Amino acid sequence: xxxxxxxxxxxxxxxxxxxxxxxxxxxxxxxxxxxxxxxxxxxxxxxxxxxxxxxxxxxxxxxxxxxxxxxxxxxxxxxxxxxxxxxxxxxxxxxxxxxxxxxxxxxxxxxxxxxxxxxxxxxxxxxxxxxxxxxxxxxxxxxxxxxxxxxxxxxxxxxxxxxxxxxxxxxxxxxxxxxxxxxxxxxxxxxxxxxxxxxxxxxxxxxxxxxxxxxxxxxxxxxxxxxxxxxxxxxxxxxxxxxxxxxxxxxxxxxxxxxxxxxxxxxxxxxxxxxxxxxxxxxxxxxxxxxxxxxxxxxxxxxxxxxxxxxxxxxxxxxxxxxxxxxxxxxxxxxxxxxx
Amino acid sequence: xxxxxxxxxxxxxxxxxxxxxxxxxxxxxxxxxxxxxxxxxxxxxxxxxxxxxxxxxxxxxxxxxxxxxxxxxxxxxxxxxxxxxxxxxxxxxxxxxxxxxxxxxxxxxxxxxxxxxxxxxxxxxxxxxxxxxxxxxxxxxxxxxxxxxxxxxxxxxxxxxxxxxxxxxxxxxxxxxxxxxxxxxxxxxxxxxxxxxxxxxxxxxxxxxxxxxxxxxxxxxxxxxxxxxxxxxxxxxxxxxxxxxxxxxxxxxxxxxxxxxxxxxxxxxxxxxxxxxxxxxxxxxxxxxxxxxxxxxxxxxxxxxxx
Amino acid sequence: xxxxxxxxxxxxxxxxxxxxxxxxxxxxxxxxxxxxxxxxxxxxxxxxxxxxxxxxxxxxxxxxxxxxxxxxxxxxxxxxxxxxxxxxxxxxxxxxxxxxxxxxxxxxxxxxxxxxxxxxxxxxxxxxxxxxxxxxxxxxxxxxxxxxxxxxxxxxxxxxxxxxxxxxxxxxxxxxxxxxxxxxxxxxxxxxxxxxxxxxxxxxxxxxxxxxxxxxxxxxxxxxxxxxxxxxxxxxxxxxxxxxxxxxxx
Numbered sequence: 001x002x003x004x005x006x007x008x009x010x011x012x013x014x015x016x017x018x019x020x021x022x023x024x025x026x027x028x029x030x031x032x033x034x035x036x037x038x039x040x041x042x043x044x045x046x047x048x049x050x051x052x053x054x055x056x057x058x059x060x061x062x063x064x065x066x067x068x069x070x071x072x073x074x075x076x077x078x079x080x081x082x083x084x085x086x087x088x089x090x091x092x093x094x095x096x097x098x099x100x101x102x103x104x105x106x107x108x109x110x111x112x113x114x115x116x117x118x119x120x121x122x123x124x125x126x127x128x129x130x131x132x133x134x135x136x137x138x139x140x141x142x143x144x145x146x147x148x149x150x151x152x153x154x155x156x157x158x159x160x161x162x163x164x165x166x167x168x169x170x171x172x173x174x175x176x177x178x179x180x181x182x183x184x185x186x187x188x189x190x191x192x193x194x195x196x197x198x199x200x201x202x203x204x205x206x207x208x209x210x211x212x213x214x215x216x217x218x219x220x221x222x223x224x225x226x227x228x229x230x231x232x233x234x235x236x237x238x239x240x241x242x243x244x245x246x247x248x249x250x251x252x253x254x255x256x257x258x259x260x261x262x263x264x265x266x267x268x269x270x271x272x273x274x275x276x277x278x279x280x281x282x283x284x285x286x287x288x289x290x291x292x293x294x295x296x297x298x299x300x301x302x303x304x305x306x307x308x309x310x311x312x313x314x315x316x317x318x319x320x321x322x323x324x325x326x327x328x329x330x331x332x333x334x335x336x337x338x339x340x
Numbered sequence: 341x342x343x344x345x346x347x348x349x350x351x352x353x354x355x356x357x358x359x360x361x362x363x364x365x366x367x368x369x370x371x372x373x374x375x376x377x378x379x380x381x382x383x384x385x386x387x388x389x390x391x392x393x394x395x396x397x398x399x400x401x402x403x404x405x406x407x408x409x410x411x412x413x414x415x416x417x418x419x420x421x422x423x424x425x426x427x428x429x430x431x432x433x434x435x436x437x438x439x440x441x442x443x444x445x446x447x448x449x450x451x452x453x454x455x456x457x458x459x460x461x462x463x464x465x466x467x468x469x470x471x472x473x474x475x476x477x478x479x480x481x482x483x484x485x486x487x488x489x490x491x492x493x494x495x496x497x498x499x500x501x502x503x504x505x506x507x508x509x510x511x512x513x514x515x516x517x518x519x520x521x522x523x524x525x526x527x528x529x530x531x532x533x534x535x536x537x538x539x540x541x542x543x544x545x546x547x548x549x550x551x552x553x554x555x556x557x558x559x560x561x562x563x564x565x566x567x568x569x570x571x572x573x574x575x576x577x578x579x580x581x582x583x584x585x586x587x588x589x590x591x592x593x594x595x596x597x598x599x600x601x602x603x604x605x606x607x608x609x610x611x612x613x614x615x616x617x618x619x620x621x622x623x624x625x626x627x628x629x630x631x632x633x634x635x636x637x638x639x640x641x642x643x644x645x646x647x
Numbered sequence: 648x649x650x651x652x653x654x655x656x657x658x659x660x661x662x663x664x665x666x667x668x669x670x671x672x673x674x675x676x677x678x679x680x681x682x683x684x685x686x687x688x689x690x691x692x693x694x695x696x697x698x699x700x701x702x703x704x705x706x707x708x709x710x711x712x713x714x715x716x717x718x719x720x721x722x723x724x725x726x727x728x729x730x731x732x733x734x735x736x737x738x739x740x741x742x743x744x745x746x747x748x749x750x751x752x753x754x755x756x757x758x759x760x761x762x763x764x765x766x767x768x769x770x771x772x773x774x775x776x777x778x779x780x781x782x783x784x785x786x787x788x789x790x791x792x793x794x795x796x797x798x799x800x801x802x803x804x805x806x807x808x809x810x811x812x813x814x815x816x817x818x819x820x821x822x823x824x825x826x827x828x829x830x831x832x833x834x835x836x837x838x839x840x841x842x843x844x845x846x847x848x849x850x851x852x853x854x855x856x857x858x859x860x861x862x863x864x865x866x867x868x869x870x871x872x873x874x875x876x877x878x879x880x881x882x883x884x885x886x887x888x889x890x891x892x893x894x895x896x897x
């Protein structure tokens with residue numbers, strides 16, 4: 001969907017900042033706003049804005065992780081919300097046992113343990129489901145990832161111990177050194193820092209040999225095989241990395257909401273993540289963040305007007321698909337070309 | 341083992357199977373012929389249930405409600421095809437998925453606006469509301485038998501339609517060779533609209549049939565649609581035969597798993613362990629089945645010959 | 648007499664009862680340019696796809712450099728020194744010309760599980776890729792998007808990508824397809840520069856090019872090899888004239 005060239009031509013720079021493209025500007029502005037606005041509005045007595053921003057940043061990380069495989073790798077995964085759920089329950093389940101006993105092996109409030117659990121379980125789930133779904137192509141892949149996502153949804157629905165359908169309240173947030181996640185701003189900056197980290201990782205990765213290989217496989221898999229790539233293995237590794245990263249986003253989201261339920265991994269949630277990626281601009285670095293911002297602000301604004309806000313929202317989504325290919329980043333780079 | 345219970349549960353599985361087939365056959369037709377992925381297919385299931393509910397209350401008779409609701413759903417299908425879907429045929433599957441995801445939100449909200457947030461229970465006429473005694477003292481709800489009968493009749497009708505009629509010939513040709521169909525001078529646009537409406541009606545009918553059992557509710561299509569996807573993945577996307585066989589397998593396995601898995605688990609594990617693990621496994625059973633089949637046959641049981 | 652590099656024995660493939668390849672037996676010698684000609688629908692591309700590993704044969708065997716590769720996947724065949732160009736140009740249109748070639752170099756420079764160092768600044772990859780581009784004469788277009796190239800240039804890039812994998816053996820599927828006379832001439836000149844250095848199996852419709860380049864020619868009709876021989880033998884072969892060269896004037 002993106003028409004951003006992948007040639008990586010370095011812009012000619014003839015002075016400080018003059019080499020910045022519109023895309024780079026958008027990236028910088030976006031990241032600076034996310035760093036400044038939440039603390040300012042917090043001290044201005046608008047804690048609600050911090051909550052909104054935290055949710056937004058968590059979902060941005062998930063969208064960035066999805067973009068790695070969807071945007072750069074061409075793997076249209078429709079089950080990514082499952083990883084968010086796995087990450088969130090990696091906080092909830094150990095905390096539950098630490099509070100109410102049983103399963104001493106995993107009972108813990110330790111944040112490092114929660115993170116490790118989220119990463120490892122997500123990676124294992126991605127490895128198993130990816131190994132099967134990546135044997136297929138196109139629409140099969142879309143539907144199979146969707147089905148596996150829904151499988152996790154039903155798994156958690158069936159687990160009565162952890163509340164089943166009704167969900168699970170996290171009484172004690174993850175304990176990490178130096179920061180207190182009960183303090184909204186500290187939690188926010190953990191999320192924000194994590195987002196920067198995720199962006200940096202994705203940025204390095206897509207420009208590395210590995211990234212070139214998965215982008216090549218997106219463009220033409222047969223060609224990549226005939227020049228010597230085992231595309232299946234590269235795709236699978238990309239899928240696992242993306243899944244683990246999304247699991248980490250789930251870890252943050254669980255700590256933010258302190259209430260987790262299977263609903264957060266419903267397939268419609270996966271659809272929303274996909275929309276954030278496409279809306280912002282797939283295969284662009286900050287596109288998913290712009291998409292998440294647009295998505296959540298739109299949701300907030302529309303739902304303020306009417307309880308039937310899903311209708312204009314749905315119509316907008318359809319119009320976006322029909323008329324705004326390339327997403328918001330597409331607009332930004334077009335604007336840059338016209339005015340630069 | 342309780343054989344009466346087993347037989348009853350098998351009939352229940354069959355009933356779920358035919359419902360899944362009604363949904364999956366439309367999906368697979370639309371995909372096979374138009375190469376179009378429709379996430380909003382479940383919305384027709386929901387619309388069918390609600391329209392049927394209203395018409396049942398209006399006419400006072402469920403069967404008349406169903407008969408009148410069918411053309412309404414067909415109309416909704418045609419309008420959807422004309423306004424949104426037609427713009428998408430030339431696009432890739434990702435665009436299909438995203439746009440029809442938007443459609444789901446629209447349909448869910450429109451239903452919310454028209455019928456309100458509450459579900460609607462649909463009353464059955466007396467003669468359908470009871471139970472009948474089958475062979476060997478097995479008692480089974482009349483209406484569920486009617487669902488099975490209707491579903492099998494439609495499956496047979498679809499088989500006849502696809503294999504023995506001119507429309508069916510065009511459908512089969514369209515699936516394998518689009519340019520040939522246009523070369524025959526057939527209005528391909530009209531063919532597509534017809535097929536899309538047919539798919540919508542099949543899904544709508546499934547919704548109407550289930551509404552007296554579960555009631556019509558918002559989002560009812562969003563859950564079952566994934567199971568219908570599992571059906572067509574297992575059956576082979578685009579294959580009508582595959583959709584039928586897979587629907588029966590999935591319907592049976594899901595139903596039987598939910599009712600007998602804990603008993604089976606108790607054979608080789610402790611009762612408490614069986615009681616906690618059986619629900620989890622039975623919830624995942626059809627997905628595990630799907631994974632197993634795909635691991636062996638990535639294109640499903642009956643992959644279409646030409647793609 | 649040079650040794651054989653590729654031995655094809657009784658290779659068969661059918662699609663729904665139609666024999667696209669019927670018991671094809673064929674040898675390509677070291678350093679030889681072996682052309683396969685035949686009318687449309689003779690199964691030439693099907694043959695190439697089986698040799699490159701993109702299609703699984705129903706029966707028969709393929710051995711390359713003395714090793715049986717019949718069931719080897721495409722990417723492993725590439726790693727053992729075989730390269731393929733596609734009849735329908737299948738470049739990565741959204742990437743630059745240099746990226747397209749550089750990816751081919753990268754595939755043959757160990758595994759690609761290197762996640763951190765920018766690949767586009769990797770001199771090792773870029774220099775080798777530029778060398779391949781120079782061979783085909785595209786060095787000045789390195790920074791363009793592959794999608795921005797003309798048809799003829801794309802065909803050249805196809806060859807450059809194949810060359811970048813440093814193959815001993817190249818499968819070229821109609822490299823002159825859709826080219827003008829001048830472009831074809833340049834391609835023939837370039838391919839003749841590779842003669843002797845690389846073993847080549849060339850599928851081509853342009854008979855002038857075939858007779859200019861080939862050391863030996865095999866004629867494929869309805870999936871069967873009806874004759875193999877030196878260009879002069881093929882030109883005068885009765886069976887070939889009847890089946891192929893005789894019909895129309897290409």
